[in-house]
Amino acid sequence: MSKIKLKLFLIALMGSLFSIGFECQAQKSTQSQKDFLITNYGSKGDGKTLNTIAIQKAIDAAFKNKGGRVVFPKGKFLSGSIVLKSNVTLYFEEESVLLGSTNSKDYFNMAFDGRPDSPKKDDNSQMALILAHKANNIALQGKGTIDGQGLQLALNIDSLHHAGIAVDPKYSLRRNRPSETMRPKLFRFSQCENVAVEGLKVGEASCWGLSFELCTNLVLDNLKIVNRSYWNNDGIDITDCKNVKVTNCDINAADDGICLKSYYPGYCNDGVYIANCTIRSSASAIKFGTASVGGFKNVTIKDIKVYDTFRSAIAIESVDGGKIENIEVSNVEALNTGNAIFIRIGQRSGYKPGSIKNINIKNIKVQVPFGRPDSNYDLRGPEVDFFHNPFPASIVGLEGYAIENVTLENIEINYPGRASKGMAYIPLNRLHQVPEVAKEYPEFSMFGELPAYGFYVRHANGISMKNIKLTLDAADFRPAFVFDDVKNLKMESINLPNEKEKQLVFKNVISSNIEKQLEEQVLEIQH
Structure with a gap:
């Protein structure tokens, strides 16, 4: 152990x-x-x-x-x-x-x-x-x-x-x-x-x-x-x-359903156990932040059911300088939920960037719909004010402040597909168009259109993915994964829909260890 x-x-x-x-x-x-x-x-x-x-x-x-x-x-x-x-x-x-x-x-x-x-x-x-x-x-x-x-x-x-x-x-x-x-x-x-x-x-x-x-x-x-x-x-x-x-x-x-916050430097949420809960939210089901001054550590989340939730099933955010570490999430089932996983380091005005490390997420099953998950509720989260295709899960730090040591294991996400280049489009040779938006309010839609349908990962070090299954209800022109400025990437037992195009896009990926059968799915993007 x-x-x-x-x-x-x-x-x-x-x-x-x-x-x-x-x-x-x-x-x-x-x-x-x-x-x-x-x-x-x-x-x-x-x-x-x-x-x-x-x-x-x-x-x-x-x-x-x-x-x-x-x-x-x-x-x-x-x-x-x-x-x-x-x-x-x-x-x-x-x-x-x-x-x-x-x-x-x-x-x-x-x-x-x-x-x-x-x-x-x-x-x-x-x-x-x-x-x-x-x-x-x-x-x-x-x-x-x-x-x-x-x-x-x-x-x-x-x-x-x-x-x-x-x-x-x-x-x-x-x-x-x-x-x-x-x-x-x-x-x-x-x-x-x-x-x-x-x-x-x-x-x-x-x-x-x-x-x-x-x-x-x-x-x-x-x-x-x-x-x-x-x-x-x-x-x-x-x-x-x-x-x-x-x-x-x-x-x-x-x-937000359950929201962990941190307003005070030198203090943090420490020793939190959340289990056997059912959550429906017009925002995120379980969220770390947005207030994240001191931080969060030693948090266990398990056996959670999420349904009809507008934003993320799990959102882990450090945007006010807080340290987030030693987080264990397991056995989460989310139906009709807008986003599976959102992990973000940001820098709201006046705060030095914090850190996120040692995150272990396993046994997660999420179904993402094409339309609004909370459309049948009187109070609904605010509409995204731009045209976009369905959003992927994302793990995004800042340049020089990488998210570290994230393990994703036994993850199954069903996406709706139906992405259209007429709705929004970022060509793979223009990944730099995805903005950093360091000072913006953190949310899975904050970057605008994203070039992957499954996972978008940028500014990260030590990402391990094992037994990841992505399914599509309809075709999506985007690749399953985009990795940009990522070190020490490990991928094992990745199950993807049968698509003709390459499904793993690497830009400035250093030290990757992926299964041999995945190597032919990799598209390297040069600077």
């Missing part, structure tokens, strides 16, 4: 042990915890009465008791921002619903003191329905529902802006909607330790759904997340957290 695989195995084992320990601790504490029924503090489950003060009184009472369960019984309880405190569990009985207020005045920005300075301005609000800051041993559990009522809340915020009552200085005229700074999230937890969210139905925020930053020992399990009320509706956002376990979640999001 390699050192990298051993390290990833130990991370997964530690995550399991942590989860077991946390569950045992939770069970033990639940047995001795006192219950604080919110209706005893004045809450009314009629869906109309604003219960913010009453719910907060129950939380405060449990906190003063040095711990307890704040119980939501059957009913619909309307509330604005509430603050969860140490050693308190919010427990939602079956048929209990926490409804987010649709009045923006019922939410507030929580002051998160002690956060490290970030060179990247955080444009997202600190407002949320449920807030927690430096709270330890906290949980949200049960069989109930947390519904942010985000569409009506966002429309009310929009109306207040146009009426001049609560003007949004960052209002988007182009997109005709209020900015993220004005729209509350569902959860916003910062600098918390020992956090568990389990068994609930949650979502419908006016912005991000479940947002965690700088937290340690985080367990998200058996959640049904539907967050497609409005724009920027990510499912789960995890920022610079340690020891994270996300399992058995069903996520349906209008934006």
Whole structure:
């Protein structure tokens, strides 16, 4: 077993042990915890009465008791921002619903003191329905529902802006909607330790759904997340957290499904385990970035099902100087998904390029459609604003900043074909036409038309491909692979459609090791 695989195995084992320990601790504490029924503090489950003060009184009472369960019984309880405190569990009985207020005045920005300075301005609000800051041993559990009522809340915020009552200085005229700074999230937890969210139905925020930053020992399990009320509706956002376990979640999001972010230099997401999740997204299913200041390391992703997703099944991006390393992805099945794999080093303004290395991706099966995968959904990702043929998977660094040591094994991708030179065309003798776009927002469509239908790889060192199968529903005039400025390329057991033209294009490829039967498929492009 390699050192990298051993390290990833130990991370997964530690995550399991942590989860077991946390569950045992939770069970033990639940047995001795006192219950604080919110209706005893004045809450009314009629869906109309604003219960913010009453719910907060129950939380405060449990906190003063040095711990307890704040119980939501059957009913619909309307509330604005509430603050969860140490050693308190919010427990939602079956048929209990926490409804987010649709009045923006019922939410507030929580002051998160002690956060490290970030060179990247955080444009997202600190407002949320449920807030927690430096709270330890906290949980949200049960069989109930947390519904942010985000569409009506966002429309009310929009109306207040146009009426001049609560003007949004960052209002988007182009997109005709209020900015993220004005729209509350569902959860916003910062600098918390020992956090568990389990068994609930949650979502419908006016912005991000479940947002965690700088937290340690985080367990998200058996959640049904539907967050497609409005724009920027990510499912789960995890920022610079340690020891994270996300399992058995069903996520349906209008934006990224599970998004790992990094805003703080010297910090990173470290020790993240994501498994047994189903994801549908009008953006990317699982994404590293876009915020990528510190970085991401020691991440295991396995047993994931993706469907009807507009962008990438897996997107790994370092565009703010962050280091990404020791990433293991396996057993991913993506149906009706716009792109299989996108790995990118970029350089957004003011940041030195970061690094991506030691990426192991195996047992991946993806079906890419010809049209939009999310066309049947009310909220759809923004259209690509240029004519193009279907996009390939891509691994693209920058000149002088190569993506290093990427292993792709047991990968099967079905492409639609139907590419037309009349739609868009980059001749193989003009590969330099593919722009670097170092400072652009990272996305699999960012380079414009690409000259390969299967994989486009540029500025990379140490790419190993084994047992790769590409299929086409219809003919595609482009080659399967284009490698440009690539060192130490290894290819073994490559299964391609029977095409007359050569299917591997090499430009400035140094030290390649490919099977003999593939050699006749290689077209060398001179400088």
